[in-house]
Amino acid sequence: MAISDRLRRIAAVTPLAFVPAAIVLTVNIILNPRILTLRGINNLSLQLVTLALAVMAQTMVVIVREIDMSVGAMVCLTTVIVASTMGTLHMFSLLLAVLVAALFGLFAGLIVAYVRIPGIVVTLASSMIIGGLALVILPQPMGIKEETLGNMVITQPLLLPNSLLILFAVMLIWKFVKSSKIGNLIYATGGNPFSAFASGISVERAKIAAYVGSAVLASIAGIVVAGKTMTGDATIGNAYTLSSIAGTVLGGASFMGGVGTMRGAVAGALVLGVLVNILFFLGVSSHYQDIAEGLILLAAVTLSVMANREKV
């Protein structure tokens, strides 16, 4: 009795996406046991952590019932800023990149919150500005010479891949943020903006916080991308806008707001990334990757829409 209660409680707080995530991971391990070696884990982690961070960025704004179409552009701009300032600022260029991203997030958030324009068009416009700026700074991709960045991201001195530790650190910080006042604001606003407003919660502040948080997460994803490719490239991150939305759907966040967890976001990214891995391993040509991703997204969203309809 007590055990089944406990299990039920665990099931209640575990995002649904963990089930498919566990399944695809198991299938991948059976097909290719080599991913359980140190090197395999590192490669898998490098591949998934950027996606997970991008999905977390998207989930953040989806919780407040908005959307961020600038996640990809933010990843691009970050790699560009890191590559072009690393020579003079060294590791401070990472700080600069995060700061610039946060400012853009603040800017988008202010417009969404106070001018009350839907976030989708505001971030479409800001993604043009951010992506355009990235192209202006670096019209051609540029290599990064600073070894420190690469070592920081690619190596695994503590057995676990550093990239995974970055993700853990981000999630740990989120744990504190979530239970803080800002975290409550964000979830309350997404759940029901009207009652949140009526109970004296600043819906505006919640939206601004979500956009700043999203921008910061996207730029951390950008830093990991810069570290693993050792290049700054103004178009390298564009695909992340789409896959972050796909991952958010897979992670169980509701586009009606108020629902969504960072654990779910990571699970969603895992499902998306590992499924593509499995397809490759089965010998499916890489030409099918886009089609596969689109179909996965379609299947996931259809299931979630159907499931929600039955509940009502």
Place this chain on the structure above:
Amino acid sequence: MFRLLVPYMLFVGCWLVVSLAVAGYGTVDHFLYIVQFAGLLGIVAAGQTLVIVSGGIDLSVGSLITLSAVVATQTSFAAHFPFPAAVMLGLLVGAAFGVLNGIGIGIIKIPPLIMTLATLTIARGTALLVTNGSPHEVRDPGFQSWVVKPGLLGINGILQSWIVISLLVIFLMSRTTYGKKVQFLGSSPKATVYAGYNAKLLTLGVYVLSAVLSGFTGILLIGFTGNSYLGMGDSYSLLSIAAVVMGGTSILGGSGSYIGTIAGALLLTLIAAVLTLFQVSGGGQMAVEGAILLLLMMAYATATRSRD
């Protein structure tokens, strides 16, 4: 009215400033060139206007432009289809994706943003499969000269098509019951259903129209550039939404007009042309266009609120 006047005034204002400042800009020829080039964006944005007025959004237009174009070129080039048949096939493939969008959004009730994102990805993947990644030339001199060279009334095929499509779309939106129903659907989907209209069919209609118009733009684009390649239509997804929003259509749906979108398309094209003249790169152009889009949206939002 404010939302209609502003984009036109901006376009005329920009035009006047540039004509006075830059030699060769004030001529009829150059004006015609800009208008003709704006036609490509204007035709995609016609579909986008319908979709946005119905309360949706179509991110897949860019991919569908590319897909229709590569399907048409591949079938005429590799499979030796006669050119008109290849064009029909390209349009049909585009329309099929429009049907997919319509079913997903209208019947399964997937949010438009996510649904069209999925079809965008699938269409892009299909285009990659069709081409294997390599660009292809188009060899149909008759079609190409119709698209590019001045013909009837001294204007090229792009502008001829744009004029016809504009008239049809304006008529559809303001003079037919379908147009009114689409507007109802955008302002209140629930009330539309309660009023006894078939919301599913209305939704299907706008997405199919949007897909076919994108496909048509893709076909015009291969006539214009003389070849087809992956990613050739990508920029039109963002630009078409920008043109619609600049034209004063509410992104929330329910109100808007294609007449405004036309101004949006003209303005965006003029800005790009002027920036090219001043040797601003593609990235710079994108940033400036984004900034103008943002400023206009803020102006509309504040103007609407102060009237309430």
